[in-house]
Amino acid sequence: MDALGELTAALPDHVVVTDPERIEKYRWDRSQDPNTGTPVAVVRAEDAEQVQVAVRWAAAHRVPVVPRGAGSGLSGGSSAVDGGIVISLERMTAVEIDPTCQVAVVEPGAYNKDVKAAAAEQGLWYPPDPSSYEFCSIGGNVATNAGGLCCVKYGVTTDYVLGLDVVLADGSLVRLGGKRIKDVAGLSLLKLFVGSEGTLGIVTRAILRLVPAQQERSTLVATFGSPTVAAEAVVAIRSRLRPSMLELMDQPSIRAVEQHRSMGLDVDAGALLVAQSDAPGTSRTEEIALMEKACRDTGATEVFVTDDADEGEQFVQARRMVIPAVEELGALMLEDVGVPVPRLPELLAAVAEVAREQDLSIPVIAHAGDGNTHPLIVVPRDDDAAHLRALQAFDDIMHAAIRLDGTITGEHGVGRTKKSALPEQLGPDVLALNQRVKDALDPDGILNPGAIL
Amino acid sequence: MDALGELTAALPDHVVVTDPERIEKYRWDRSQDPNTGTPVAVVRAEDAEQVQVAVRWAAAHRVPVVPRGAGSGLSGGSSAVDGGIVISLERMTAVEIDPTCQVAVVEPGAYNKDVKAAAAEQGLWYPPDPSSYEFCSIGGNVATNAGGLCCVKYGVTTDYVLGLDVVLADGSLVRLGGKRIKDVAGLSLLKLFVGSEGTLGIVTRAILRLVPAQQERSTLVATFGSPTVAAEAVVAIRSRLRPSMLELMDQPSIRAVEQHRSMGLDVDAGALLVAQSDAPGTSRTEEIALMEKACRDTGATEVFVTDDADEGEQFVQARRMVIPAVEELGALMLEDVGVPVPRLPELLAAVAEVAREQDLSIPVIAHAGDGNTHPLIVVPRDDDAAHLRALQAFDDIMHAAIRLDGTITGEHGVGRTKKSALPEQLGPDVLALNQRVKDALDPDGILNPGAIL
Numbered sequence: 001m002d003a004l005g006e007l008t009a010a011l012p013d014h015v016v017v018t019d020p021e022r023i024e025k026y027r028w029d030r031s032q033d034p035n036t037g038t039p040v041a042v043v044r045a046e047d048a049e050q051v052q053v054a055v056r057w058a059a060a061h062r063v064p065v066v067p068r069g070a071g072s073g074l075s076g077g078s079s080a081v082d083g084g085i086v087i088s089l090e091r092m093t094a095v096e097i098d099p100t101c102q103v104a105v106v107e108p109g110a111y112n113k114d115v116k117a118a119a120a121e122q123g124l125w126y127p128p129d130p131s132s133y134e135f136c137s138i139g140g141n142v143a144t145n146a147g148g149l150c151c152v153k154y155g156v157t158t159d160y161v162l163g164l165d166v167v168l169a170d171g172s173l174v175r176l177g178g179k180r181i182k183d184v185a186g187l188s189l190l191k192l193f194v195g196s197e198g199t200l201g202i203v204t205r206a207i208l209r210l211v212p213a214q215q216e217r218s219t220l221v222a223t224f225g226s227p228t229v230a231a232e233a234v235v236a237i238r239s240r241l242r243p244s245m246l247e248l249m250d251q252p253s254i255r256a257v258e259q260h261r262s263m264g265l266d267v268d269a270g271a272l273l274v275a276q277s278d279a280p281g282t283s284r285t286e287e288i289a290l291m292e293k294a295c296r297d298t299g300a301t302e303v304f305v306t307d308d309a310d311e312g313e314q315f316v317q318a319r320r321m322v323i324p325a326v327e328e329l330g331a332l333m334l335e336d337v338g339v340p341v342p343r344l345p346e347l348l349a350a351v352a353e354v355a356r357e358q359d360l361s362i363p364v365i366a367h368a369g370d371g372n373t374h375p376l377i378v379v380p381r382d383d384d385a386a387h388l389r390a391l392q393a394f395d396d397i398m399h400a401a402i403r404l405d406g407t408i409t410g411e412h413g414v415g416r417t418k419k420s421a422l423p424e425q426l427g428p429d430v431l432a433l434n435q436r437v438k439d440a441l442d443p444d445g446i447l448n449p450g451a452i453l
Numbered sequence: 454m455d456a457l458g459e460l461t462a463a464l465p466d467h468v469v470v471t472d473p474e475r476i477e478k479y480r481w482d483r484s485q486d487p488n489t490g491t492p493v494a495v496v497r498a499e500d501a502e503q504v505q506v507a508v509r510w511a512a513a514h515r516v517p518v519v520p521r522g523a524g525s526g527l528s529g530g531s532s533a534v535d536g537g538i539v540i541s542l543e544r545m546t547a548v549e550i551d552p553t554c555q556v557a558v559v560e561p562g563a564y565n566k567d568v569k570a571a572a573a574e575q576g577l578w579y580p581p582d583p584s585s586y587e588f589c590s591i592g593g594n595v596a597t598n599a600g601g602l603c604c605v606k607y608g609v610t611t612d613y614v615l616g617l618d619v620v621l622a623d624g625s626l627v628r629l630g631g632k633r634i635k636d637v638a639g640l641s642l643l644k645l646f647v648g649s650e651g652t653l654g655i656v657t658r659a660i661l662r663l664v665p666a667q668q669e670r671s672t673l674v675a676t677f678g679s680p681t682v683a684a685e686a687v688v689a690i691r692s693r694l695r696p697s698m699l700e701l702m703d704q705p706s707i708r709a710v711e712q713h714r715s716m717g718l719d720v721d722a723g724a725l726l727v728a729q730s731d732a733p734g735t736s737r738t739e740e741i742a743l744m745e746k747a748c749r750d751t752g753a754t755e756v757f758v759t760d761d762a763d764e765g766e767q768f769v770q771a772r773r774m775v776i777p778a779v780e781e782l783g784a785l786m787l788e789d790v791g792v793p794v795p796r797l798p799e800l801l802a803a804v805a806e807v808a809r810e811q812d813l814s815i816p817v818i819a820h821a822g823d824g825n826t827h828p829l830i831v832v833p834r835d836d837d838a839a840h841l842r843a844l845q846a847f848d849d850i851m852h853a854a855i856r857l858d859g860t861i862t863g864e865h866g867v868g869r870t871k872k873s874a875l876p877e878q879l880g881p882d883v884l885a886l887n888q889r890v891k892d893a894l895d896p897d898g899i900l901n902p903g904a905i906l
Contacts, residue, residue, distance in 0.1 A: 100692045100795040123693070145637045156635060158644065159612055174882050179793035181823045182609060182863035184598045184648050185871075185878050186887050186905060191611065191644035195637050212695055215736075239553045240576070242665055281734025283668075340632035342553040370634045410635035418638075425638050429627050433894075434639050440893035441886070452639060 003061045004040055007085070010053050017042040026068060026086045030132075031334070031417050033076035039066070042086045048165060048173055048204035054087055055202065055446075056171030064449045067198040069108055069137030074334050075415025077143065077197045077451050084449075087202060089139050097122050097210070101179045103162060104208045108139025112146075115208065124210040127154035130411070131320050142203050145195035147411030149316070152369030153244040153278075154211075156411065158194040163207030166193055166200075169442040179207055192437070197413050198448040200441045217244060217278045218288050219312030222295040222303045223269035227251075227352070227364060230271035231345040233298035234368040237275070237291050238341045245276035245316070246369030250348075253322045253363040253376070260325035263318040269301065273368065274315045322365045326376045329361070331387075333377035333394050336418075339406030341371040350400035351375045358389040358396070372410035395421065414452045422452070456514045457493055460538070463506050470495040479541060480533040482526035483585075484787070484870055490535035492519070497541045501618060501626055501657035507540050508655065508899075509624030517902045520651040522561055522590030527787050528868025530596065530650045530904050537902075540655060542592050550575050550663070554632045556615060557661045561592025565599075568661065577663040580607035583864070584773050595656050598648035600864030602769070605822035606697040606731075607664075609864065611647040616660030619646055619653075622895040632660055645890070650866050651901040653894045670697060670731045671741050672765030675748040675756045676722035680704075680805075680817060683724035684798040686751035687821040690728070690744050691794045698729035698769070699822030703801075706775045706816040706829070713778035716771040722754065726821065727768045775818045779829045782814070784840075786830035786847050789871075792859030794824040803853035804828045811842040811849070825863035848874065867905045875905070 008016045017023060018041045026042045040063075043054040058065045064084030071078055080086055092107035095114050099122040104115050112133040115126045129148035130136050136146070142164070147156045163177035176190040177183060193200055224230040227250040234246060249257075249272045254265045265272065273295065277287035284307075292303050306312055326332060339347045348364060351373070355362040366373035375397055379390040398408040398421040408414070408421045423431050431453075438445075438453055461469045470476060471494045479495045493516075496507040511518045517537030524531055533539055545560035548567050552575040557568050565586040568579045582601035583589050593599070595617070600609045616630035629643040630636060646653055677683040680703040687699060702710075702725045707718045718725065726748065730740035737760075745756050759765055779785060792800045801817060804826070808815040819826035828850055832843040851861040851874040861867070861874045876884050888906055891898075 100688060101793045102691065145641065147635050151635065155612065158641065159608065168886070172882055174886060175880075176883065178858055178860075180791050180858070180860050180863070181794070182600050182604065182791050182820070182825045183860040184864060184866055185860045185862050185875060186867065186883065187653070187890055188598065188611065188644055188648045189883070189886060189890065191641050191647075192890075194644075195641045200640070212693065235553060238555065240665065280732055280736030283733030338633050338635050340554050341634070367635070372635045405631055405633070407631075407633050407636040407638045409638050410633070411637060413637055414639065422638060427628075429625055430629065430639065430642070433621070433627060433642060436893045437640055437642065437645075437890065440889045 007041060007054065007057045010057060011043065011050055015044055015046060015050055017044060026088060027080040029071045029073035029076060029078040031074050031076040031415065033079040033416055036079035037082035039080045039084050039086045042088055044088045044091055046091050048167065051087055051167045051202055051204055052171045052173055054085065055167050058085060058446050059170050059444065062444055062446060065446050066448050067202045069140035070111065070135055072132045072136040073140055073415060074412040075409065076417040077413050077415035079416050081449060098179065099124065102210045103179050104210055106138045106206050106208055108137060108203050108206065110138050112136050112138060112141055119210050120213065123213050125213045126160065126208060126210055128157045128160060131323065138206055139203050142194055142206055143197050144411065144413035147367065147372065149245050149247060149367060151367065152246050153242050158191055160209045161190060161194050161206060162209050164190055164193055164203050165205035167202045167204055169444065169447050177207065197415060197451050199438060199452050200447065215278045215280050217276045217309065217312060218284050218305065218307045219315055220275045220288050220291050220303065220305050221315050222273045222300040223266050224271045224300055226270040227348045228345045229299050230273050231348050231368065233273060233295045233300065234344055235342050236294040236298055238369055241287060241290060243275050243287060243291060243369060244278040245274065247274045247319050248366040248368035249319060249322060250364045252361055253365050256325040256329060256363055257318050257321050260321060260328060263314065265318055274319050276312065319365065323376065326363050326378060329378045330381055331379040333379060333390050335375040335377065335394065335397050336409045336412040337397055337401035337406055338372040338410035339401055339404045343404045343406065344368060344371050346404055347373060347401060347406065351397055354393050354396045354400065358393040360386065360389055360393055362393065399424065416450055419452065460494060460510045463510060464496065464503055468497055468499060468503055470497060479521060479539045482524045482529060482531040484527050484529045484868065486529035486532040486869055489532035492533040492537050492539045495539045495541055497544055499544050501620065504540055504620045504655055504657055505624045505626055507538065508620050511538060511899050512623050512897065515897055515899060518899055519901050520655045522593035523564065523588055525585045525589040526593055526868060527865040528862065529870040530866050530868035532869050534902060542590065551632065552577065555663045556632050557663055559591045559659050559661055561590060561656050561659065563591050565589050565591060565594055572663050573666065576666050578666045579613065579661060579663055581610045581613060584776065591659055592656050595647055595659055596650050597864065597866035600820065600825065602698050602700060602820060604820065605699050606695050611644055613662045614643060614647050614659060615662050617643055617646055617656050618658035620655045620657055622897065622900050630660065650868060650904050652891060652905050653900065668731045668733050670729045670762065670765060671737050671758065671760045672768060673728045673741050673744050673756065673758050674768050675726045675753040676719050677724045677753055679723040680801045681798045682752050683726050684801050684821065686726060686748045686753065687797055688795050689747040689751055691822055694740055694743060696728050696740060696744060696822060697731040698727065700727045700772050701819040701821035702772060702775060703817045705814055706818050709778040709782060709816055710771050710774050713774060713781060716767065718771055727772050729765065772818065776829065779816055779831060782831045783834055784832040786832060786843050788828040788830065788847065788850050789862045789865040790850055790854035790859055791823065791825040791863035792854055792857045796857045796859065797821060797824050799857055800826060800854060800859065804850055807846050807849045807853065811846040813839065813842055813846055815846065852877065869903055872905065
């Protein structure tokens with residue numbers, strides 16, 4: 001029996017996909033990485049044991065394994081590898097809420113929104129909220145240490161991971177952490193697997209911390225003459241407050257949204273801040289008032305405040321709509337660079353400079369309160385020269401972030417599309433340290449080879 | 454020149470201590486580990502470079518290195534090793550606040566309270582608050598991933614670490630993370646070093662996240678017939694709320710405090726809960742009312758509420774006073790076991806059972822809202838039989854916690870005194886994984902050998 005025959009024999013028929021047509025969609029994630037490969041098979045695992053069977057087989061034959069959740073990744077972390085297999089977790093979608101422990105026990109294929117919904121039924125809340133929360137999986141969230149809009153106050157995925165089941169490179173399964181809230185027994189391996197993008201192991205179950213349901217929110221929308229001025233308002237706000245949301249859209253983003261679907265945004269504004277406070281009682285009014293003052297003092301042209309939840313949600317929806325709206329303007333290269341909050345104005349200026357230099361449209365949205373920006377490089381379709389300039393812009397923006405004491409990725413992960421800039425950010429010693437840990441846990445390098453390192 | 458001569462020659466005279474009398478106090482941490490060793494020298498480093506010089510020397514000569522902060526550790530993580538050196542960070546105490554970034558840049562020898570004080574000057578707050586915050590160092594806090602009283606709402610040390618400078622086993626220094634809030638570039642090595650108890654590297658600088666100053670607090674004190682009933686109230690509260698403090702004291706703890714210094718506690722109460730809410734505005738009243746109802750419904754004998762900060766602080770002080778008060782009753786073996794919150798009543802019952810079986814007094818205090826308890830095993834002085842029974846009780850309590858899906862250490866670390874129970878908690882596979890990471894980062898095993906693994 002050939003190697004592939006061994007795999008199909010070891011798993012139920014409906015689990016292993018080898019038909020090239022059916023394989024096609026498992027080759028890509030949302031980054032549409034042009035260098036993606038073609039796997040020999042996709043294992044659509046139904047449980048942890050099937051993941052173990054597949055990894056044991058891969059280990060025996062030294063076959064690359066690419067784990068895959070919902071395929072919504074933006075850095076090519078789930079691009080397939082030629083001759084490898086993809087292990088898809090899309091069928092493992094169970095979500096179980098333990099309200100007394102205030103935790104969710106979740107399989108990796110479950111969507112973020114499903115965890116939120118199940119928690120809400122018990123009056124609980126799972127805060128991390130990537131813009132893609134309606135179609136991204138918890139496995140992917142854990143793999144990238146995903147962030148989102150509420151992170152400015154509520155932190156990122158790793159802050160909510162209490163336990164993980166992980167299938168290691170040899171196919172063994174380890175159970176890390178549990179439903180206990182505090183646990184310092186042994187090295188922090190749990191946290192090491194969060195953000196490891198499938199290069200150290202495959203998560204088959206996560207225990208996630210929940211918190212009491214979020215309080216009512218008030219929303220502030222402020223317009224500014226330019227993104228840089230808006231960013232200065234962000235710096236002023238963040239030096240005093242930790243609002244529950246602090247998002248930025250620049251003029252091209254606003255206009256893309258209005259073109260896509262009219263949301264009543266001011267298309268003449270140089271930039272827009274959408275901020276929320278969920279502080280209870282009168283504190284909410286106070287927080288909003290402080291933010292309003294900071295905006296006006298910095299030079300906001302207009303400030304609008306609403307306590308109406310639906311009205312506020314419309315602005316948040318407008319913000320979430322930017323990426324699909326910009327995708328209509330051309331192919332998209334999505335950046336994810338971040339800097340310390342006070343350097344946000346400089347980063348935005350640097351992105352504008354790159355856009356000018358490369359003669360490209362680069363709308364910018366930002367989880368501004370965290371200093372995390374998403375410059376959206378628009379690549380005119382069927383324009384090879386523009387494509388090359390876009391690649392250059394993608395690199396230039398990462399280098400600009402590094403120069404500003406920042407990072408090439410705040411929440412999307414390094415994957416394959418940002419790998420080339422990682423050495424510059426980390427430096428040779430930290431890079432070598434990453435490799436040592438990788439080698440210790442995956443000596444044959446079968447787990448998601450080519451991602452991160 | 455002999456090896457030690459090389460070390461003294463490589464560093465300023467006042468940095469290397471070899472006088473046995475002066476060395477003595479560097480042999481012990483607060484756990485008073487009877488198996489501590491005698492080092493050949495203590496390096497009282499003044500900066501990261503001196504730490505590097507010492508570690509390079511140790512690496513060249515394969516000499517064990519024990520890093521040491523304030524020596525307030527409770528698990529023997531800083532017990533000295535025969536023939537090794539101690540690197541004391543006590544002289545590296547700089548604290549610098551960057552208010553615009555809302556971070557503190559801190560040397561490892563600075564005390565937790567110094568960071569809190571410096572942050573407070575800027576209207577900011579560093580939440581983690583071990584009971585020992587007045588005399589424990591940030592380096593130790595990072596090494597153990599220290600917790601405290603406010604963790605039930607505000608999380609533990611790792612949640613606040615944005616950056617670390619770490620001297621590795623070969624003496625090289627790596628800089629991980631930075632002042633950026635979100636950063637997922639590369640593996641989560643930053644989080645791996647937090648809680649590694651000096652076995653993977655020596656922290657020479659930490660960048661800590663700060664948050665806006667804590668709001669006013671209201672305090673609730675409730676008495677119960679027994680610790681188990683009090684624990685049931687905790688379960689009821691925690692299934693709905695996340696108060697900013699939820700501490701438990703049992704009757705022997707209460708009585709020890711009252712004997713030590715009268716604080717007006719009810720010595721006939723079977724147990725006491727001290728809870729706080731720092732929710733803003735009317736939400737505070739609501740949270741306190743919900744907690745009061747949960748206490749009364751569970752069978753509290755008395756409930757007292759105060760909005761007066763000083764009055765509330767007295768109860769918190771009484772809670773913090775338990776350990777010194779119990780220390781007057783005999784030698785102390787301090788436990789740190791934790792369980793998922795709903796299993797807290799079972800854990801307290803198990804501890805009581807161990808106390809009966811071993812005929813020992815074991816007062817219990819708990820960060821109850823996190824399921825983290827500190828059974829305080831009182832060992833009558835100069836009673837060898839009781840000492841043996843106490844050792845047995847120490848083990849029995851750890852095993853009881855493991856049986857209840859819990860942990861042998863919630864916040865103090867494994868160090869050397871809890872090492873024997875670690876294999877049972879982690880199991881062989883996770884233990885082996887710990888060892889693989891350790892070996893990858895410290896192949897010659899010179900960093901804090903004997904701690905954790």
